[in-house]
Amino acid sequence: MIQLYSVTKKYGGDSAAVNDLTLQIGKGEFLYITGASGAGKTTLLRMLYAAEKPTRGQILIDRQNVSRIQSRQIPYLRRKIGVVFQDFKLLQSRTVYENVAFALEAQGKKRYEVSKKVYQAIKEVGLEHRLQRKPLELSGGEQQRIAIARALVVDPLILLADEPSGNLDQEVTFEIMDLFKRANARGTTVLLATHDHSLNQRFPRRVLTLDQGKLVGDQQPPQI
Numbered sequence: 544m545i546q547l548y549s550v551t552k553k554y555g556g557d558s559a560a561v562n563d564l565t566l567q568i569g570k571g572e573f574l575y576i577t578g579a580s581g582a583g584k585t586t587l588l589r590m591l592y593a594a595e596k597p598t599r600g601q602i603l604i605d606r607q608n609v610s611r612i613q614s615r616q617i618p619y620l621r622r623k624i625g626v627v628f629q630d631f632k633l634l635q636s637r638t639v640y641e642n643v644a645f646a647l648e649a650q651g652k653k654r655y656e657v658s659k660k661v662y663q664a665i666k667e668v669g670l671e672h673r674l675q676r677k678p679l680e681l682s683g684g685e686q687q688r689i690a691i692a693r694a695l696v697v698d699p700l701i702l703l704a705d706e707p708s709g710n711l712d713q714e715v716t717f718e719i720m721d722l723f724k725r726a727n728a729r730g731t732t733v734l735l736a737t738h739d740h741s742l743n744q745r746f747p748r749r750v751l752t753l754d755q756g757k758l759v760g761d762q763q764p765p766q767i
Contacts, residue, residue: 544570544732545591545701550600550610552586552756560586562756564600568734570700573727575743576736578753584736587753588703591734592624593617605700622650625694625731629706631686633678633693639665640674643693650697664696665689668722684715691722695731702726704735708742720746 545568552561561583568574576584589595590602593609602609605623612620633642643664647657665671668688678686687707694702704723708716720742727733735742743750743764752760 544568544572544605545734546601546603548601548603550590550597550602552583552590552595553598559598559756561590561597561753564756564758566751566758566761568732571727571730571732572749573723573733574735574749574751576734576751576753577738577740577743579738581755582753583756584753585705586756588626588705588734588736591701591703592626593620618649622697623700625697625699625702627687627690627694627702627704627707629709631678631690633686633690635678638675638677639670639681639689642678642689643696646693646697660696664692667695667725668692684711684718687711687715687719688722691719695722695726699731701732701734704733706737707735708737708739716742717745 547564547566550561550564551559553559564587576587578584586595590597591604591609593612597610600610604620607620609620634645637645640661644657644661647660662671665674668691670685670688673681673685681689702723708719711719723733723735724746747764749764750760750762751758
């Protein structure tokens with residue numbers, strides 16, 4: 544599903560945010576990407592959804608070479624990928640419904656299909672009673688759940704989450720993790736970048752560890 548071959552990303556100078564990274568992630572996997580701040584977690588995710596291009600190396604997603612993708616092809620790549628950000632990136636002037644619908648409207652889906660899928664996605668995260676609220680009327684945990692609904696409403700092959708629990712308390716974090724587990728059970732490949740080691744203790748999965756842009760660990764989970 545995801546293949547990286549000798550991927551390096553430099554922003555200038557000699558230091559590399561990601562350095563000679565080679566790995567393979569299978570369809571339907573759920574894994575953590577860990578490492579200290581500045582280890583390269585966010586840069587790696589940004590390259591996977593084509594917000595950044597590698598300085599060198601190859602990235603293949605669903606057999607498509609993302610390293611050589613043209614700008615006009617990026618929207619089609621992103622139809623396969625849901626992204627959840629730590630700071631939510633919700634549209635503050637739009638309602639919960641409109642925020643989730645935006646992902647489908649951008650794909651040109653018909654109104655009746657948008658309505659049905661948006662309601663299902665918001666119900667999945669338990670916020671159907673908040674449809675007409677705006678983001679600033681919601682708690683941080685509710686905003687994150689809406690961001691997850693927006694990422695999942697397109698039925699992505701891959702879900703990328705960048706520190707999704709960084710600003711949330713433990714109870715809400717576990718609720719968020721349950722949403723990711725359910726998406727994974729439906730076949731979505733999940734990559735979760737986090738510095739919270741307690742997540743893997745409670746929800747053990749494969750763990751990739753980055754240090755100064757290099758892959759220094761690839762630990763398989765115990766039998767689960």
